[in-house]
Amino acid sequence: AGKHIEEKFAHKYYSQIGLGIDFTARDIQEECKAKGLPWEKAKGFDGSAQISKIFIDKFNLDLNNISFSLEKNGEIVQKGNSANMIFHFDTIISYLSKFYSLKVGDLIYTGTPEGVGKVLPGETLKGFIDDKEILKVVVK
Numbered sequence: 280a281g282k283h284i285e286e287k288f289a290h291k292y293y294s295q296i297g298l299g300i301d302f303t304a305r306d307i308q309e310e311c312k313a314k315g316l317p318w319e320k321a322k323g324f325d326g327s328a329q330i331s332k333i334f335i336d337k338f339n340l341d342l343n344n345i346s347f348s349l350e351k352n353g354e355i356v357q358k359g360n361s362a363n364m365i366f367h368f369d370t371i372i373s374y375l376s377k378f379y380s381l382k383v384g385d386l387i388y389t390g391t392p393e394g395v396g397k398v399l400p401g402e403t404l405k406g407f408i409d410d411k412e413i414l415k416v417v418v419k
Contacts, residue, residue: 284376289369292381295334298347298406298414299388302327302398330386331406331414340408342368350405351398359392 281292301322308321342361349357366374371389375381398404398418406414 281372281376281381282379284373284381286369286373289372289376292372292376293368294337296337296340296342296345296408297331297334297386298349298408299328299330299386300349300404300406300414300416301388302329305397326419328388329414329416333411333413335408335411335413346409348407349394350407351396352402356396357392357394363392364389 284292302324304321304324304327308318311318311321345361347359347361348355361368366389368389371387372381375387400418402418404414404416404418405412
């Protein structure tokens, strides 16, 4: 477990990189916002956070240059690179560890590039690191 991890040691607290998608029920979110209510129901519903079944060992990647993308029904809708992240992985680990104890198996979603969009039942989403498909979600 790690707590109050210095950034220079943060690289020791993760070993693999994967992809995830966190969905938002916009209708519920807007309803809650309009009433001044918290909107965790719009983010925390069953199946709202999908994660790749495959993770890639960080030593097989250039952490400063990881290309990733998301396809919806075969069309690229998001494309990004870790070089464009506002905060490096180690900075994120260090910051989060100030507030949370980090343990083996914990997952951290870092955010998304442009291209957030609506999905419909039956659509297929595929996530790639470089050209390797590591995530597939069929929307229900």
